[in-house]
Amino acid sequence: MEMFDQIFSLLGASIRLATPLMFAAMAGIFSERSGIVDIGLEGKMLISAFASACAAYETGSPWLGLLAGILVSVMFALMHGYASITQRGDQTISGLAVNFLASGLTVVLGHAWYGQGGLTPSVHDERFKSIILPGAEWLGENVPVVGPFYEQVISGHNILVYLAFVSVAAAYWVLFRTRFGLRLRATGEEPNAVDSAGISVAWVRYRAMIVTGVLCGCAGTYLSIAQNAAFQREMTAGRGYIALAAVIFGKWHPKGALGACLLFGFLQSLETRLQSVQLPLVGELPSQVFSAIPYIITVVLLAGFIGKAIAPKNVGVPYVKER
Amino acid sequence: MSPILAESPRWVRIGLVPALQLALALVISSLVVLIIGEDPVQAFAIMIRGATNLEFGGFHSTLYYTTNFIFTGLAVALAFHAGLFNIGGEGQAYVAGLGIAIVCLLFDSTLSVWLMAPLVILASAAFGAIWGVIPGYLQAKRGSHIVVTTIMFNFIAMALMSYALVVHISPLGGNSTDSRYWNSDAVFPKWNEMMPDAPFSLLNPTLILALVCCWLVWLLVWRTRLGYAIRTVGSNPHAATYAGINASRTIIITMAISGALAGMMAVNEVYGAQGRLILNFTSGFGFMGIAVALMGRNHPFGVVLASLLFGALYQGGTELQFEISSINPQMVLVIQGLVVFFTGALDRLVRGPVEGAFLRYQLAKAKKAEAADAAVAGGN
Numbered sequence A: 001m002e003m004f005d006q007i008f009s010l011l012g013a014s015i016r017l018a019t020p021l022m023f024a025a026m027a028g029i030f031s032e033r034s035g036i037v038d039i040g041l042e043g044k045m046l047i048s049a050f051a052s053a054c055a056a057y058e059t060g061s062p063w064l065g066l067l068a069g070i071l072v073s074v075m076f077a078l079m080h081g082y083a084s085i086t087q088r089g090d091q092t093i094s095g096l097a098v099n100f101l102a103s104g105l106t107v108v109l110g111h112a113w114y115g116q117g118g119l120t121p122s123v124h125d126e127r128f129k130s131i132i133l134p135g136a137e138w139l140g141e142n143v144p145v146v147g148p149f150y151e152q153v154i155s156g157h158n159i160l161v162y163l164a165f166v167s168v169a170a171a172y173w174v175l176f177r178t179r180f181g182l183r184l185r186a187t188g189e190e191p192n193a194v195d196s197a198g199i200s201v202a203w204v205r206y207r208a209m210i211v212t213g214v215l216c217g218c219a220g221t222y223l224s225i226a227q228n229a230a231f232q233r234e235m236t237a238g239r240g241y242i243a244l245a246a247v248i249f250g251k252w253h254p255k256g257a258l259g260a261c262l263l264f265g266f267l268q269s270l271e272t273r274l275q276s277v278q279l280p281l282v283g284e285l286p287s288q289v290f291s292a293i294p295y296i297i298t299v300v301l302l303a304g305f306i307g308k309a310i311a312p313k314n315v316g317v318p319y320v321k322e323r
Numbered sequence B: 001m002s003p004i005l006a007e008s009p010r011w012v013r014i015g016l017v018p019a020l021q022l023a024l025a026l027v028i029s030s031l032v033v034l035i036i037g038e039d040p041v042q043a044f045a046i047m048i049r050g051a052t053n054l055e056f057g058g059f060h061s062t063l064y065y066t067t068n069f070i071f072t073g074l075a076v077a078l079a080f081h082a083g084l085f086n087i088g089g090e091g092q093a094y095v096a097g098l099g100i101a102i103v104c105l106l107f108d109s110t111l112s113v114w115l116m117a118p119l120v121i122l123a124s125a126a127f128g129a130i131w132g133v134i135p136g137y138l139q140a141k142r143g144s145h146i147v148v149t150t151i152m153f154n155f156i157a158m159a160l161m162s163y164a165l166v167v168h169i170s171p172l173g174g175n176s177t178d179s180r181y182w183n184s185d186a187v188f189p190k191w192n193e194m195m196p197d198a199p200f201s202l203l204n205p206t207l208i209l210a211l212v213c214c215w216l217v218w219l220l221v222w223r224t225r226l227g228y229a230i231r232t233v234g235s236n237p238h239a240a241t242y243a244g245i246n247a248s249r250t251i252i253i254t255m256a257i258s259g260a261l262a263g264m265m266a267v268n269e270v271y272g273a274q275g276r277l278i279l280n281f282t283s284g285f286g287f288m289g290i291a292v293a294l295m296g297r298n299h300p301f302g303v304v305l306a307s308l309l310f311g312a313l314y315q316g317g318t319e320l321q322f323e324i325s326s327i328n329p330q331m332v333l334v335i336q337g338l339v340v341f342f343t344g345a346l347d348r349l350v351r352g353p354v355e356g357a358f359l360r361y362q363l364a365k366a367k368k369a370e371a372a373d374a375a376v377a378g379g380n
Helices: A002-033 A041-059 A062-086 A091-114 A136-142 A146-154 A159-177 A179-189 A191-196 A201-227 A239-249 A254-273 A287-302 B010-036 B040-052 B058-081 B089-107 B113-142 B146-172 B206-223 B225-235 B237-242 B247-263 B265-273 B285-295 B300-323 B331-345 B347-379
Strands: none
Touching (some): A002 A041, A002 A146, A002 A201, A002 A239, A041 A062, A041 A201, A041 A239, A062 A201, A062 B331, A091 B285, A091 B331, A136 A146, A159 A201, A179 A191, A191 A201, A239 A287, A287 B113, A287 B146, B040 B300, B058 B089, B058 B285, B089 B113, B089 B146, B089 B285, B113 B146, B113 B265, B206 B247, B225 B237, B285 B331, B331 B347
16 A cells, blocks of 8 residues: 555656646647747746746736736747748747747846746745545545545646646647648648648648647746746746657657656656665666656657657748749 | 849948847847836946946956857857757756866876866867767767757756766765865966956956867868868758768767867866856856857857857846846846847848848949940940
């Protein structure tokens, strides 16, 4: 029982840590499937985390916080879109600019408004709280194994965690079961074909950017007012890039990316739990190993040593209509 | 006799357009200052004074930051010439710090600065080169995209360095996340130690190394066979292969040199200024190199000018917080982001209309001259 308890609490923590990655990875899939490289996931998460923390503190409502986070993130996504689609600029550079701007603006504005070195005042009642699903406590006490699993792994998360899973299902459905999704994927592979079918490549890509912005907004909001109770400087700490790694690891597919996010979330929760624990065969692993693993396996995967990750064909290529 | 000019004048392309883009970035940063409720004109005045004053070492500190930006800017610029976008300068410089730490920990009690300095420079270049050449190899031979690999390598470097520092280096003396100070006889003297009259600053002889590197990069890119190969691969890898240039070898060598250049930034920080290895000593200087290279149009001379500019912004930004406490020094990141945005991603926004206007003006002038010629001819 003791062992199950530990495993279940580890799994619960993994899901909580995987949530922002799931939102951001879906955001990355929408963007990249439409043909736009987005290394600005990190920046959009950061700025939305800040916006939602401020809005939740000022208005007292986490939902208004979420709305503010999404709005700001969409604005940044559209800025990236304007540079990448309309101005046909370098998408990598534009994404980097988004990241620089977000990491500068959050500290500058946070410092000026609240004067706590970039921190926002912490919110207590104005954040997303855990939801105990019906019957969790009773099942946890009375049904062996399945009960505690239900209580600790499935129940007890805040609404955004469940929303993240919904977003994965929705991303799958939109991308592979709707007309918009078909067009979006086609835009990333063969924009010429999309254009000759009389569909505006730019408009498809702008809509993809809006979806990306909304999802990054959810990811950032989750970080600041669901997982934590305030915005901290650089609180995304590379999660946008891990999400990008998950997109690649999941081969630009929501299902694969979900698996990758859960794996990376699991690794992150191991990182905190395995500190100064003696493992069989290897002994005590330095915690840095766990933080490096997502990046290392992405490099290995990209290099084609385990399977091959093939990006959408026209990702990163601005579409020029006239010849 | 109408000259069809494909390009606008050189001073417009490399002078006016970047200046306008910078101005645009500064105008928008001023809006941010206004939002905070401060006076942007006053803020910029303080920044300029803070970055250029001689009596309190403002200008010296500007030059010290400039040194960092020259290295990381050159690294990005050189890779750009081969068509590679090296975002990994941050990680390459960080790992190079480890090379310096190893050399210093081993020899700083036995060797003098004259022997240490070359060793340290070599070690930093070698470690940086290793961290750059792996993504280069993976791009050239395995087809993985250099942007993603270098990003990942930045994070792997962070994990590696915090492991090396916390577990292995700090126990040898020093705080939990720093190394011990290197023996002061073995490190570069600072400018104010060499010039007793000079005010205190972290400026040290690494600046000379940076300027030499600029000249070497210029020589490499425009005066050598390898440089020609780099530029050819950068403009068209297929044509380069067709012309008998080994494109993948060129990519690998370019990334090694680029990594070495970024790595030498650590000489300024770890060996010259701080005199010890500190956690996260790169603090974004590697990323700043991207803005520097874009602003400097990938030319070593442009990189020096852009580095001076960003050095001044950085130093001015640090001064700013003492005068106007509500403005955080991270303001420089906002400016950096905007500069990257306007000179890199939105390049066409300013360049298109400005260069177009000059082209039209020249065309009109040529037509007028032609008409005048025709009139003269008709008169005869």
